[in-house]
Amino acid sequence: MFLNSESGITKIKMAREERWCVVTGGRGFAARHLVIMLIKYGMFSVRIADLGPTIKLDPDEEDGDLGQALKSGGAGYVSVDLRDKSQVLQAFQGAEVVFHMAAPDSSINNYQLHHSVNVQGTKNVIDACVELKVKRLIYTSSPSVVFDGVHGIYNGDESLPYPTKHNDSYSATKAEGETLVISSNGSNGLLTCCIRPSSIFGPGDKLLVPSLVAAARAGKSKFIIGDGKNMYDFTYVENVAHAHVCAERALASEAAERASGQAYFITNMEPIRFWEFMSLILEGLGYERPKLKIPALVMMPIAHMVELIYKIFAPFGMKVPQLTPSRIRLLSVTRTFNSSKAVDRLGYRPIVTLQDGLQRTIEAYPHLRGDAHSKIGSHKGNLLWRYKMLAFTLVLLVASFYHSFAENGSITFTMVSKILLGVSIILFIHGRLTLKT
Known part of the structure; x- marks a missing residue:
């Protein structure tokens, strides 16, 4: 993949000049890792599409691969609102591949917001790809599209149907967007597939680790919701980026017919108890692991009350609570998925183990360590x-x-x-x- 000779470097530069890919939501958590991976591989020039009027680099990005690529022309930034088709058409001009990763914050249970981006925005993405003759579209979906919010999932595969009712509006609209992408496969030569990464974690995450530490510092991380035995599949963020690259390569290969028009579960392929995973992060950062078990059934009445209070006081600025019925279910049921189909049809295998991913994650948050408190x-x-x-x-x-x-x-x-x-x-x-x- 990497070429060291002068002729090899020339070929990479030529490829960048001639071949563009677009990453929607390109400043998001997983998308940033994909952008860096694409830049390092040198297969495409990378157009980062996001809502911000301009791109604001973090200090470590200035002199890193992204900063260098932006300076050399190997990457570019475009401000785009996916709900505006004219902006999408402009952003996709000349692109060979689109990685559609943009989505609203999944913790905000606002149907109108999620539908406008995950459904209408995705429709605009598809229409633009078809109109501009983009060759490949890889859509970032979610395993929650097959989760009903009540029943656990053990080693679930892609034969699982969508439930009649989803756990939240994010999952419901993601399923709608996924359906649109899969049904568009073959339109005007466009090849599509959907990636369903399970519980992404890693450096750069602004939700999981910071919220865990905030809870620990406030004395709220002492509880285990449920019996603590529920299993989960987590996916290190670099493996998520790698899965997207594998999908693009599969759609560009002779095996495209077999790989396209499909959805794929992506995990680290190392299921672990949910609360053990959380405990390893907390302990790694110098905090105590949760020990007090509270039955989920006991928590549900409280969660319903909290949800009622939020509905009353949300107009007055109350933040979205963490203790909601859907949240309780997510914390207490098993959710594991089988990635065999991705291995078989996309050639995907994790490139970072769960243990290494946890270590890298812990090392990425020195400012959140317990001894810093x-x-x-x-x-x-x-x-x-x-x-x-x-x-x-x-x-x-x-x-x-x-x-x-x-x-x-x-x-x-x-x-x-x-x-x-x-x-x-x-x-x-x-x-x-x-x-x-």
Whole structure:
């Protein structure tokens, strides 16, 4: 793949001048790794497409492969809103391949937002590819397209159907987008496939590790939701990028007919207990692993209450809570997937093991280590922990009370429980305001 001779370098430069690929959502977590991999391989000049008006490089990117590629013309940036087809057409001009990785934040359960990007935006991407005679389209999907939010999945393969109801609007609209991409295979010579990477982790992630550390510092990482035995398939981010490259190469090969028009589960092929994985990250960063187990069924009434509170106070600026019914289900069920089809048809195999991926991830967050947290901060965290445990116990009692009596139709208990719920909400808001002052 890499050529060291002068003639080889010349060929790479010529290839870059003549062949362009586009990465939508190119400043996202996994997309950044794909962009760097494509630049290193030198198969294409890389056009990074994202919402920002200009590209803002991180300090480590300035003198790295991306910074050099932008300076030399091996990469370029274009601002594009996928919901505007005219912008998409302009961004895809002259492209041979499109890696469609753009998507809204999956934690925001807003159907209108997700539909506008994951469905309408994907339709614009497909239409632009067909109109401009782009040869290959690789769509980044999600294993959640086959998850109903209730039943676990063990070693699931691509024969699994879409559920009648998805766990959230992100998953539902991702499934719609995936269907559009697969059905467009063969349109005006366009070859397509869908990649379903399971639970991506690695350096550059701004969600998983930071949220874990924030929870640990606030004393919230002591709990295991469920029995702690649920298995998961995680995928190191570099393996996700590698899978996209494998897919593009397969669609460009003699095996294209077999590889195209398909969806593929992508994992590290090393299933692990979900809570063990989380514990390894926390311990690696100097925090205690979670130990206290709380049955998921006990947490569900609280999660429903939290969701109700959010619906009431969201217009006033309340942030999206982590403790929701869909979140509880994700944390407590098994979700493992079989990548044999990707191995067989795309030639995919992980290039970084789970152990190495975990080590690289931990090393990428020195500023989040437990020893970087001051003793004063830890003392405050312990005090907050005590108060929050008391508050948690009270909320748990109210939730259990409501679940046991109110939902069974008792008028008296319904009235009392609603009063208690109202008092709890008022005390919660008062506590938040007191902490801020």
